[in-house]
C-alpha cells in the first residue's frame with residue numbers, strides 16, 4: 373500500500389525498516405580509511421556519493437570480461453555489453469515509476485540532460501517574447517542553459533522567488549507563469565537549502581498555461597522515490613554519481629510525444645537510421661539522442677547502484693536521512709549563532725544542511741573539519757543567484773546518505789565546537 377505526501381514523495385503506510393548502517397558501511401571500501409589521522413566522516417554526498425563494492429565490481433567485471441562497443445556488434449562481447457547497457461535502461465525506467473524504456477536517455481549527467489533539452493526542445497519551441505520560468509533556488513546547471521536559450525531566442529527569463537524560510541513563494545504564481553510561458557524548469561530538491569518543492573502543484577499551474585515542466589531531480593532521485601508521472605513532469609534530469617553509481621552517466625527522461633518531435637542534440641554515429649550526402653534520417657528513440665560511444669561501463673555499473681538502492685528501499689532511505697537531519701538540527705542548535713539555511717521543519721526538506729557561522733568563514737570551517745577527517749563542502753554550491761538572495765557569499769554544507777549515522781553528526785558538532793575554541797570565538 374502506498375500513498376503520496378504533499379511533495380509527491382511516495383510513502384508507504386508500513387513503518388520504515390531501519391537501515392543497518394554498520395553493514396552498509398562495510399560495503400563502501402573508501403569509508404574505511406583515515407584522513408589526516410582521523411576516521412573519515414564523509415558528509416559531502418550532495419556533491420557526489422561514494423560507491424558500494426557492487427558498483428566497483430561491476431565496473432571491473434565489465435572491463436575484465438565483457439567490454440565491447442554496443443548495439444552494432446554481432447559477436448559475444450558486443451552482445452553482452454549491449455545487454456548490460458539496455459538492462460540498466462529498463463532498470464531506470466522501473467526506478468522512476470515504470471515508464472517505457474524508450475523514454476529513458478543516457479547522457480553524461482544532469483547537466484548534459486538539461487543542455488540537451490534547452491537546445492533540442494528549446495530552440496524548436498521558444499520564440500521571441502516567450503517566457504522561461506525557473507526558480508531562485510536553482511543550481512547553475514538549471515539556470516545557464518535556460519539563460520543561453522533566452523539569449524538565443526530573445527525570450528524572457530523569469531524566476532519564482534523564495535520566502536525567508538527557504539520555500540518557493542507561490543503567492544504570485546499566476547502572474548509569473550503566463551500564456552507566454554513555454555518552459556517551467558525547477559529543482560525537486562534544492563542542493564543548498566534542502567527544500568523539497570511541491571512540483572506537482574507547480575506542474576499543474578504550468579500545464580494550465582500550456583508550458584512544459586522540466587524537473588531537475590539531481591538531488592532528489594538519490595534520496596526519495598521518484599515517480600515522474602506523479603510529479604507531473606514532462607522531462608526529468610538526474611545523475612548516477614550522486615546515487616551510488618559511476619561518474620559520467622546521467623539520465624534524461626521525457627514524454628515520448630515530446631522526444632519524438634525534438635531534433636537530435638549531439639549528432640554522429642548511432643543516432644542515425646540512414647546517412648546520405650543529401651539526406652539523413654534519425655534513429656528511433658532513445659538512440660536518436662545517444663550519439664557516439666556512450667559511457668558503457670558506467671551505465672552498466674549504474675544498474676548495480678540502482679539494485680543497491682532497491683535493496684535498501686527508497687522509503688527507508690528517506691526515513692533514515694530524516695532521522696539524521698532531525699538529530700543534526702538538534703545538535704547544531706548547541707552552537708550559538710550558527711544559522712541553518714532553508715526549511716527548519718525536517719519533513720519539508722532533505723538531508724542537505726547548509727549553515728553559516730557568524731564569525732568563521734565557510735572555507736575555514738571546511739578546512740578545519742578536513743584536518744579532523746570530516747568532509748563537507750563550502751562555497752556557493754553552483755547557486756550564485758541563490759546566495760545573493762540569501763545575502764551570503766558562501767555557506768558550509770553537510771549532506772548525508774545511506775552510510776552516515778548519528779555518531780558522525782556528533783563528530784561534526786564536536787569538531788565545530790573545537791573549531792570555535794581554536795579560532796578564539
Ligand code: PMP
Nearest residue numbers: 481482483511513563590591611
Ligand atoms: N542540479 C543540482 C540540483 C545539482 O545539485 C547538480 C550537481 N551538483 C546538478 C544539477 C548537476 O549535476 P551534474 O554535475 O552531475 O551534471
